Structure formats: C-alpha cells, structure tokens
Amino acid sequence: MVFSSLIFLCYFLPAVAILYYACPARYRNVILLIASLFFYAWGEPVYIAIMLFSTVFDYINGRVLGVVRKLRARRFVLVLSVCGNLGILFFFKYRDFLVENINSIAGTDIGLMGLALPIGISFYTFQTMSYTIDVYRKRIEPQKNILAFATYVCLFPQLIAGPIVRYRTIQREVKTRKTSFAMCYRGLNRFVIGLGKKVILANTIGALWEEIRDSLGTSDMSVLAAWIGAICFTFQIYFDFSGYSDMAIGLGKFFGFHFTENFKYPYESKSITEFWRRWHISMGTWFRDYVYIPLGGNRKGPWRQVFNLLFVWFLTGLWHGASWNFVIWGMYYFVLLFIEKKLLLRFMKRWPGWLRHIYSLLFIVIGWVIFACDNMGQLWAYMQAMFGVNVSLVSDMAVYDLINYAPLLVVLGVAATSAAHVIGRRVRYKKFGRVAPLFITVTILALVLPMLIRDSYNPFLYFRF
Secondary structure: OOOOOHHHHHHHHHHHHHHHHHOOHHHHHHHHHHHHHHHHHOOOOOOHHHHHHHHHHHHHHHHHHHHOOOHHHHHHHHHHHHHHHHHHHHHHHOHHHHHHHHHHHHOOOOOOOOOOOOOOHHHHHHHHHHHHHHHHOOOOOOOOOHHHHHHHHHOHHHHOOOOOOOHHHHHHHHHOOOOOHHHHHHHHHHHHHHHHHHHHHHHHHHHHHHHHHOOOOOOOOEHHHHHHHHHHHHHHHHHHHHHHHHHHHHHHHHOOOOOOOOOOOHHHOOOHHHHHHHOOHHHHHHHHHHHHOOOOOOOOOHHHHHHHHHHHHHHHHHHHOOOHHHHHHHHHHHHHHHHHHHHHHHHHOOOOHHHHHHHHHHHHHHHHHHHHOOOHHHHHHHHHHHOOOOOEOOOHHHHHHHHHHHHHHHHHHHHOOHHHHHHHHHHHHHHHHHHHHHHHHHHHHHHHHHHHHOOOOOOOHHHHO
16 A cells, blocks of 8 residues: 555545544554554555564563663674564565575576565664664663554554654654644645655656656667656656655654654755755664764774775665665765765865756766666666767657656756745745645645546655665
8 A cells, every 4th residue: 555545545544544533542552553554464464474573573672671781681682683683674675686696606596585575674674773773772761562662663654665763753752642733734734745746746757757768779769868867767766755755754743743854855965975964864864873883984094984985885775675776876876975075075165056066966867877777788778878879869759758848847846946845935825824735735636636546657666675
C-alpha cells in the first residue's frame, strides 16, 4: 500500500483516523501499531516477521543495556545489536548481489536465493540500530514498554521510505502526545501538498524521463534529449522523495508526532557539500553521527579523514541498493566532496553565486543519471549520449519534448526552490487568509484523485531502498 493510492486515501487513512480519535488516549498506540502492521502486511505479509523480530531484538538489547554496567558487557550487547541488524539487512538485500559477483569473478555456480527485498528494511533497521547505539551512549533511557517501542519502529507514516526517525526525536511523544484541531489541520495540509508533489509533478515528469531513457540506441536519442531526460529525473526524484517526506511529516503531525525535516531546497545549493546538508538530511546525519564521527571524522589527520569519507560514501551508495551503479554513485560523491573540501572551497568563495550554483547543479544532474541507470551498459550508453558520443546534437523528439514540456519544467524549477514557498505564502495570506490551507488542499485533491482513478504512471522510487 502506498500513500498515493485510492485504497490508502479513501479507506485506510479515514478508518485509522476515526478509530484513533474515537478511542481513549491510552489506547492510541495500540490503534497505531495494529494499523501499521496491517499497512505493512498489505503488500508483504510474510516479511512482517522480520520487522517484528528487529523490534523485539533491539527492545531486549535496550533493556539489557539499561541494567548492565560493565563496559565489556555493554560493548558485547552493542556489537550483538549492530551485527544482528546488519546481518538481516545483508541477507535480504546484499546476499545475492555478493554471490553474483563471486560467480562472475571466480567462475563458481553458487545458487541465488531470489528473495524479494522487504519493503522499508533499510529504514527501520537503521532506526532500531540508532536506538541501541543511543542507549549504549546513555543519550536516552531504554523504553520499558514494548508496545510503545513497537509503535515507534512500525509507525506507518515513516515506515516505508523514511525519514529515518531517531527514537530520541519522538521519545516523549511515543509515551504521551498532545493533538489539536489546528495541528491536525496543518498535518493534513502538509500531507496533501506532498501528495501533489508526488502525483502531479514527480509522476508527470518521470514518465518523460522513462520515455527518453528507453529511446537509447534509436535515432530519437541526442545530446539535447539526454540532458532533458537527466533534468527530468533530477526533478522526479526530488519531488517523489521530498513529496513522500512531506506526506510522512504531515501524517506524523496529524497523529501527534513531530518528525524532523528531510529536505531544505537542495537544488538551491552552491556547492556539493551544501547539497548534502540539504538532501535526505536524516540519512546524512545518521551516517555522520553513527559512522563518520565514531571513525574519527576529521580529528585524526588528513589521510584518516580521506579513509573515513571513502568508507562513509561507499556505505551511502550501497545503502541505496545492491547494484554497482549505487556504489559508483557513492564513489562519485566521495571524489567530488574530497576535491571540493581539499581544493575548491577556498577558491569557490570568490566565484559569483550563479556560477557556484551552475557548478553544483551540473554535477548533481550527472550524479542522478548514475543513480537512475542500474544497468551498467545502459549507464555507459546514456553518459556517452550526454556528451555527444555516437549521437546527434539535436533530434526531432528532443525539440518536440522541449517545446511541449518547457512550461512544466519552468514550474518544476520554481517549485524546487524556496521562491515557491515565499510566493505561495504571500498569495495565501493576501488573497485567502486563514482558509488558504483548505483551498490548497481541496484544489490539489481535485487534481490528484482523477489521476489516481485513471490508474496512471505512479511509481515510488524509494520503495526499493
């Protein structure tokens, strides 16, 4: 079940909302937990056992860390938790990828298991690991109520594709939370805005990206077409993923939780370093706090910092999927960040803002092509097309797409920046006042529902992560 589906919008969410607010406050975690398990089981009833195992496993580890005082014993529990979680993640996500590469290199014939990837496993695994690590570091107290802990792990608004919500962010709200009509109103408005970003913007431009990508090897492909396609995917992944984060944050607020922001207009960045402070913030800060800093960060000399950056970006790429293009994507950003931090940043301060912005966007767009093409042959062919190898400069299809989609591309460009927020805020309060959120919500739903009824192109890119 996905948020941008009629089943979720017309049946699941209204039913859960009615039950949640109709029952006494002390039973609301039970309602949320049951609803979350049903939500997950809708698509993968078997794999619900893995999520429940992770929940119980790290609940027990947290309780043990809460009573054990000897450092050696505490370290053993921490290692057990980390290894157990990573072991589950490796088995389901990376085992076949490793076997395929061993077979290819060594000429062996080790059998593949062909297991489907449990939806959201990368997200809830990182959440439970962060909980155990924070208990070990004594930054939080272990949760003694397993029902409350299970609600945190399984909470359906952020279960499938994040943001990665740390326990310490909502530890008080897991126990008791306050809601109000105004808070629910704002939450639903945020949810619908995210829904609009996903269905209206991401899906529309994503269909053009797939059309252009599929034209590889035909006369329709050209340098112009390749760059239009790359820009389309750049917009698609932003509006898809940030739209999902908006929906998750909005639903969280509707049920009384305050999740942290996951995007801060990343395409406004004027360096690659800044981009990664604005993009998928919950993942970036997770790797910083639980991998980069514990490895020594930049405190143990320049060569150790280089290794730490390399290791973190290798893991960041691999976290996104068991495919070499994700590893290459991670290494691509390691190289860019290394060059930028060591050589460019001091000189970039002298560049005009528009030049730094163009520099950043150029490498971001190229990076998204690496991310999008999980077939290495396709990736190589697409890169060649972008830089004019074996293709014409312009094709009829590229000109046609550019003319027809130019207005949408302009809208996407504005919507991806803070300018859209500023303009929207001024228009709302000048023209509509307090009813502005209601007007926006109704308008977006009026546009979204017919698109969903037609059962049009509606992927969720981060489902595979």
